[in-house]
Amino acid sequence: MSSSELPDAAGEALQEVPASVERLQQLITAQYESLPRQLKRIASYMSQQSDRVMVDRVSDIARQCEVHPSAIVRFSQRFGFKGFSEMQALFRDAYTDKATPVQNYQQRIRRMIANRSQKASSGELARECINGTRSGLDRLAEEFDEAEFDKAVELLAEADNIYVVGVRRSFAVAHYLVYSLQHTNKRVHLVSGLGGGYREQMRSVREGDLVVAISFSPYGKETQQCVRIAQHHKADTLIVTDSQVAPLAKHASALLLVNEGSTFAFRSLSATLSLCQALFIAVAYRLELKVEEISEPGGPEDDEPDDDLD
Numbered sequence: 001m002s003s004s005e006l007p008d009a010a011g012e013a014l015q016e017v018p019a020s021v022e023r024l025q026q027l028i029t030a031q032y033e034s035l036p037r038q039l040k041r042i043a044s045y046m047s048q049q050s051d052r053v054m055v056d057r058v059s060d061i062a063r064q065c066e067v068h069p070s071a072i073v074r075f076s077q078r079f080g081f082k083g084f085s086e087m088q089a090l091f092r093d094a095y096t097d098k099a100t101p102v103q104n105y106q107q108r109i110r111r112m113i114a115n116r117s118q119k120a121s122s123g124e125l126a127r128e129c130i131n132g133t134r135s136g137l138d139r140l141a142e143e144f145d146e147a148e149f150d151k152a153v154e155l156l157a158e159a160d161n162i163y164v165v166g167v168r169r170s171f172a173v174a175h176y177l178v179y180s181l182q183h184t185n186k187r188v189h190l191v192s193g194l195g196g197g198y199r200e201q202m203r204s205v206r207e208g209d210l211v212v213a214i215s216f217s218p219y220g221k222e223t224q225q226c227v228r229i230a231q232h233h234k235a236d237t238l239i240v241t242d243s244q245v246a247p248l249a250k251h252a253s254a255l256l257l258v259n260e261g262s263t264f265a266f267r268s269l270s271a272t273l274s275l276c277q278a279l280f281i282a283v284a285y286r287l288e289l290k291v292e293e294i295s296e297p298g299g300p301e302d303d304e305p306d307d308d309l310d
Helices: 021-034 037-048 058-065 069-078 084-095 101-114 122-143 146-158 168-181 221-232 270-286
Strands: 161-166 187-190 210-214 236-241 254-257
Touching: 021 037, 021 084, 037 058, 037 069, 058 069, 069 084, 122 270, 146 210, 146 236, 146 254, 146 270, 161 168, 161 221, 168 187, 168 210, 168 270, 210 221, 221 236, 236 270
Parallel strands: 161 187, 161 210, 210 236, 236 254
Antiparallel strands: none
């Protein structure tokens, strides 16, 4: 991609309108570091919530990005559009034929919230949660990057030591991935930061090791610190996050993107857990493990049936 195809850091707009959403996303990723702070927020939204752009209003996006609606217009013009409506039309053209469950889900949620005279039953709320989770899984399947996944499996299989870090809502995923990979013969470490000791737990990371960092918006500073330490010691990094312009994405040796479905601002973890389970299975296959080798370490429960990672 030549420099003549891109707006410069001073804010020059593109001369040609991007022909596809994919092209627009490429341009956003290439120009992300040169964007002003407010436009960076919008760029992150466009990357993480591309399925919602076709149905969201300018005011919706502005509220989510905590910017003035005029910033959305400036962002659109920066990338060659006359205004937001023209950019939104690009997304609508791209997604009209797909009519993904995510779009239908967003519309249903909006109608439910707007219609306050109708009280939702517990069962209806449960179905919304299930549909939100399903939408995340559908999007993961649709946007799955097989080449990056293969690269991630290779890194996991070849690493001398594997360090896994995730904070807050990502911690459960990190713990599950460590638990799964411990059923192989790999040396796997959970960077829990107990007592604030992230730096201390990362002290032994070396070249030839792999740090798996799981982080979603608003992105944990502790996870970013661990990735910086990994880079300092020349270790590889497998990043699981929600956007190509996320803070950790540019540091990735392999990058896996997951955008979870959500219900009333509560995001699911099902798609991320599914991806991590797939990673374990692919690594076990890559290492040619026998079924009987995928079991708990030696101990008093050796004679009990294996739990099959349930």
